[in-house]
Amino acid sequence: MSTAELPKAVDGPLTFIDDRLGSTTFMKRNLKKVFPDHWSFMLGEIALYSFIILLLTGTFLTLWFKPSMTDVIYHGSYVKLDGVKMSEAYQSTLNITFDVRGGLLMRQIHHWAAILFMAAIMAHMLRVFFTGAYRKPRELNWLIGLGLFTLGLLEGLFGYSLPDDALSGAGLRITAGVIQSIPLVGSYIMFFLFGGEYPGQDIIPRFFTLHILLIPGIILALVTAHMMIMWHQKHTAMPSKDQAETHVVGYPFYPVFMAKTGAYFLFTFGVISLLATFAQINPIWMFGPYDPAAISAGSQPDFYMGFLEGSLRMMPNWETNLWGYTIPWNVLIPALVPLGLVMTGAGLFPFVERWVTGDQRYHHVNDRPRNAPTRTAIGMTGVVFYGVLWLAGGNDIIAYKFDVSLYATTWFFRVAIFAGPILAFIITKRICLGLQRSDAATMAHGYESGTIKMMPNGEFIEVHKEPEEEQKAVILSKEEPKPSLPARDENGIPAPATKGLLGHVRARLNRAWHIDNITVEEGHGHEAEGADRELSKGH
Amino acid sequence: MTETNAGSPEPQDTPKRVIGTPAPAETHTLLAKGDDEPAAPAAAADELDEKSAKRAERVVALFFVLTFLASIAFIAAYVYVGRDGGMHGADRTQQANVLLGGAMTLSFMAMGIGVTIWVRRLMTAKQIVQERHGLASPEEDRRIFAEGALEGGADTGLAKRPLLRRTLLLAAAPLGLAPLVLLRDLGPLPEKKLRHTFWRDAVAAAKAQGKPGVRLLVDGSYRPLTISDFDSPGGMITVVPEGIEQTADPLNEVAKAATIVINVPPELFKPLKGRENWHVNGVVAYSKICTHVGCPAALYEQTTHHILCPCHQSTFDATNGAKVIFGPAARALPQLPIAVDAEGYLIATADYDVPVGPSFWERGATQQ
Incomplete structure (x- = not known):
């Protein structure tokens, strides 16, 4: 027997399970699974924990919520709506708010957690994108992540439609109008979804089932797959002198990472419950029950739907009538194109990058964003595109708060949606290259220590210092691009990969990807201070 | 730090x-x-x-x-x-x-x-190092798998028995389609339901009783509207046809029939061709359902006579057939022909002549 013996209370059940499943081998291997540390690796965890909070609070809410559009007259404890006709869904939401102790808190936690869930997913995706963590072998997890984001959007839309208040009804009305605009089958899909004409009696029970069963089920399955793949492939690491493609350095899962991540869950829950306590969200009792003939100014969806709202707002009013059939471009384009561009682009990106760079290797150590200027610039193009759409979703608020013409804001966004991303690409790329130059200078001449020294002859110089090992390792994590594929081999035969239109495009893109690369390499070995003196004299 | x-x-x-x-x-x-x-x-x-x-x-x-x-x-x-x-x-x-x-x-x-x-x-916490391993299976495993897969494939006989293969595919196709058929009863077909509103039925019922048209009731209070309610030019009143409460599904009917009545100063009002008698001295009725994606176009600016939809800011000119001035809506708000009955109440004399609300494929190129 081994020298280490577990306490009987642990050993008993463990042996029972191990005898039947052979699970201890797995646990031996994974007990000390390494998790590298970096603050940005926590973003995905926020999403995970928000999701758990959503499951917990959502289950609580279903205990009282009645997904029914049957008319009732309200006589509950919220006297301002006494005697008002409303749907049972709205009534039960009022009851959860005003009659179930902690009901309002749970509703607000649920809503805030949903917002944090989407925000964390976005931040996590940006982190993964800009550090190149989606590269081989992690493309599948990137795609699963995109799926989770899309499902999160749908889940949110269905969720905030459920209370059947005046604001959520406006969202539903827009959803119906957008669906109706689909060529050929729009009105049919709308009728099938709503069980007839808008609003009908079916949409809330149907959304309820989708919201509490189908979509969370799929999300749960995908989250599980996401985590298992991450676990199996091991986490990526940020460049550092300790990390390498061949190994990973970090804290063991048990006990350090477990305790840290446990604390992190508590903080996430704590922050959400703090928001739910003091920051009111979606006060449905103030909006009143849904009435298809009423709406209030300044109607806004949750933030993650804002980009779709913005694209609907900024679109010019184009519509085509051909042979008696109508194609409403003013609805179709904004509803499909931006989301399609962003999601398709993000989904294809790892594969396009692999094709363009010809890089088939595994990547476990992340890139610094500056060291992949083209990728970073494309990412910022997407961010600005999304950002302009999102801001346009609040153009009425912007016009009101800043006292500018509503139409001027619309025109601004119509221009910005094209100009913004182009500018973002150029500026980001320049910033990346500037940072690369600064790295190159640090390697060649040392870094600026901030210490000014007076020379005997009265001249002032700034002392430059040799960078520390860690800093050097980080800077040198930049990979110099390999020369692009030669168009012809030494015998003058065109290389197979460069033939044809596709090969030509690939060669062009490959060149564009690496063009204006700044070479960053070890300094030339001279004393930092000596080099510095030369440098300062040169100026 | x-x-x-x-x-x-x-x-x-x-x-x-x-x-x-x-x-x-x-x-x-x-x-x-x-x-x-x-x-x-x-x-x-x-x-x-x-x-x-x-x-x-x-x-x-x-x-x-x-x-x-x-x-x-x-x-x-x-x-x-x-x-x-x-x-x-x-x-x-x-x-x-x-x-x-x-x-x-x-x-x-x-x-x-x-x-x-x-x-x-x-807590005692030391960073530890773990090797990363290649993720791909060894070549040997891949080869054995490929052999096994090919052998199994050959064992099934699918490759050399095309009849078996094709009828299997034939059998599978409708089997996969059948569950989709089950979804058919999710809702009725649209038919012509999007083409008319409750105004049509209400006007028809009124005319059957020998009345010239159906009264406009103020939404919410269901009080009939008289022309004297518009003594001074001003706001906007939302109306629905008389009898809408008694319908099977009032919300569905309101979602299409909601109408706004506006008193445009007669000197500014420019009735469109063919609609000269659709208004009562500048008092005019338009569909409240925005032609963009169907939000209620609920904001009315008295000084400019603009109707604004708060969802996406489509703006319509109330003095000029509710034509689009700005925003994503492509079509004017449909106009409801109104008149005054013998007792001074505002009435609608017909349904909208075009489908109200958002565009759809089979809507047709009916006039703006």
């Missing part, structure tokens, strides 16, 4: 800093150092002397006790806000939210802080 840098003294040979110069850059290296650099003392209990460890332990314990108390307070608050049998409305709800939420926040936060201090000050 963390403890890592707090203790690092400036090298001896560095000249004294002159006031106003920036701090030596070495205290902030290019990459911010993580809190858990291998050298960081943060994570090593053995580097703590027993005295400070004891102190850290007491601090952690304090936070855990705080969590305990906050949870007790949560239960107490729950009981307290339910005194005399329920919350009885908004005030108590607000109180409950602050008490329950505050206690809950405190208990999560205190425990989180406690665990964090425990990990950072008391």
Whole structure:
């Protein structure tokens, strides 16, 4: 027997399970699974924990919520709506708010957690994108992540439609109008979804089932797959002198990472419950029950739907009538194109990058964003595109708060949606290259220590210092691009990969990807201070 | 910055800093150092002397006790806000939210802080190294798998028995389609339902009784509207056809039939061709359902006579057939022909002549 013996209370059940499943081998291997540390690796965890909070609070809410559009007259404890006709869904939401102790808190936690869930997913995706963590072998997890984001959007839309208040009804009305605009089958899909004409009696029970069963089920399955793949492939690491493609350095899962991540869950829950306590969200009792003939100014969806709202707002009013059939471009384009561009682009990106760079290797150590200027610039193009759409979703608020013409804001966004991303690409790329130059200078001449020294002859110089090992390792994590594929081999035969239109495009893109690369390499070995003196004299 | 840098003294040979110069850059290296650099003392209990460890332990314990108390307070608050049998409305709800939420926040936060201090000050934590391994299966495995797969495929006989293969495919196709058929009863077909509103039925019913048209009722109060309600030019009134409450599904009918009545000063009003008698001295009725995606176009600006949809800011000109002035809507708001009956009430004499609300494929190129 081994020298280490577990306490009987642990050993008993463990042996029972191990005898039947052979699970201890797995646990031996994974007990000390390494998790590298970096603050940005926590973003995905926020999403995970928000999701758990959503499951917990959502289950609580279903205990009282009645997904029914049957008319009732309200006589509950919220006297301002006494005697008002409303749907049972709205009534039960009022009851959860005003009659179930902690009901309002749970509703607000649920809503805030949903917002944090989407925000964390976005931040996590940006982190993964800009550090190149989606590269081989992690493309599948990137795609699963995109799926989770899309499902999160749908889940949110269905969720905030459920209370059947005046604001959520406006969202539903827009959803119906957008669906109706689909060529050929729009009105049919709308009728099938709503069980007839808008609003009908079916949409809330149907959304309820989708919201509490189908979509969370799929999300749960995908989250599980996401985590298992991450676990199996091991986490990526940020460049550092300790990390390498061949190994990973970090804290063991048990006990350090477990305790840290446990604390992190508590903080996430704590922050959400703090928001739910003091920051009111979606006060449905103030909006009143849904009435298809009423709406209030300044109607806004949750933030993650804002980009779709913005694209609907900024679109010019184009519509085509051909042979008696109508194609409403003013609805179709904004509803499909931006989301399609962003999601398709993000989904294809790892594969396009692999094709363009010809890089088939595994990547476990992340890139610094500056060291992949083209990728970073494309990412910022997407961010600005999304950002302009999102801001346009609040153009009425912007016009009101800043006292500018509503139409001027619309025109601004119509221009910005094209100009913004182009500018973002150029500026980001320049910033990346500037940072690369600064790295190159640090390697060649040392870094600026901030210490000014007076020379005997009265001249002032700034002392430059040799960078520390860690800093050097980080800077040198930049990979110099390999020369692009030669168009012809030494015998003058065109290389197979460069033939044809596709090969030509690939060669062009490959060149564009690496063009204006700044070479960053070890300094030339001279004393930092000596080099510095030369440098300062040169100026 | 963390403890890592707090203790690092400036090298001896560095000249004294002159006031106003920036701090030596070495205290902030290019990459911010993580809190858990291998050298960081943060994570090593053995580097703590027993005295400070004891102190850290007491601090952690304090936070855990705080969590305990906050949870007790949560239960107490729950009981307290339910005194005399329920919350009885908004005030108590607000109180409950602050008490329950505050206690809950405190208990999560205190425990989180406690665990964090425990990990950072008391837990023995050393970074360890793990090898990364290739993820691909060995060539040998791939080969054996390919052989097995081919052999199994050959065993099925599918490759050499096309009849088997094709009929299997034939069998599978409708089997997969059948569940889709089950979804057919999700809803009725649209037919012509989107083409007319309850105004049509209401006008027809009124005419059957020998009346010239159906009265406009104010939405909400269901009071019939008279022309004298518009003595002074001004706001906008939402109306629905008389009898809409008695329909099978009033919300569905309102969602199409909601109409706005506006009093446009007669001197500004420009009736469209063919609609010269659709208004009553500048009092005009348009569909309230925006032609963009169907929000109620509920805002009316009296000075400019613009109708604005608050959802996406489509703007319509009330003086000129509600034509689109700005925004994403492509078509004017449909106009409802109205008149005055013998008793001075406003009536509608016909349904809208085009489908109201958002565009759809089979809507047709009916006039703007």
